[in-house]
Amino acid sequence: MEFTWTVDEAGLSAKQVLGQHGVSHRMFTQLNQSNGQILVNGVSVKPSVKVQLGDTLTLVVPVEPADPEVPVSSAPLQVINEDENTIVVLKPAGLTSVPGPSNRTDTLVNRVKGHLVDTGDQNLVPHIITRLDRDTSGLVLIAKHRLANSWLNQQLADHRLKKRYLAIVSGPLEKDHDMIDAPLRRSDDGFDQIVAADGKSAQTEYWVRQRCENWTLVEVLLHTGRTHQIRAHFRSIGHPLLGDALYGGPQDQLKRQALHAYQLDYQDPVTDASRHFEADLPADMLKVIK
Secondary structure, eight states: OOOEEEEESTOHHHHHHHHHHHHHHEEEEEEEEHEEEEEEEEEEETOOOOOOOEEEEEEEEEOOOOTTTTTOOOSEEEEEOSSSEEEEEEEEETOOSOOOOOBBBSHHHHHHHHHHTTTTOSOOOOSEEEEEETTTTEEEEESSSHHHHHHHHHHHHTTTTTTEEEEEEESOSSOOOEEOOOEEEOOOOSSSSSEEESSOEEEEEEEEEEEEEEEEEEEESSSSOOOTTHHHHHHHEEEEETGGGGGGGOOSSSSSSOOEEEEEEEETTOOEEEEEEEOOOOOOHHHHHH
């Protein structure tokens, strides 16, 4: 793949200009290892070469070799949006995001790889940007190549990429809006996360959408991205998610945590245009609130 920019500042090296466009030092290392190229006005140059105002600077990113250990899956995949650099998909509850010891053949990554093969894409290494737990449903952003992966992960680090969730928590929440600001770490004897003074900083903001005697529907904005953050935070204030067995949520209405990634906002990694996507509540959560 090739990405081209016009130099609009004098006195810089090719590497400095590319750095202004989000090409990290780590990405330069990867490109060197895979025979990537930098072209100035069509001529291959070293990163240190000085460029002139108005020069055309092109970065040639080689195709990333597919991992033979990741099989192709032809199982259904709901694609919400796709372009040369990204795919937004709707992940159902019950589907693992990435291959692991318990499932190497039919995860979200396997299905996306199958989709890329079917559509004739040369890049066959999906990079999950917004990973979801197996039993969480909703929108997932995937980079189709390593440069898009680098750009989008930088947006994630800079909090320019925003994810909003809908969750059904047990019991009626008193406040219409609040911020849960409590550090989290893994518990000493389990797989769950707990609030602890020696944990990592974590902030979860929520707004009440709907209340009843036994549950509350909330919209949630993550300000940090800790493991199980929403689930652990709501347990910590006495309102675990419906169906969330690991965090003590009631099991009578749902058999999985009532959590859905319904909104995704980010900037197109090439054009900087704003991208906004929303996904309706899935049937099992909708049934509860109706």
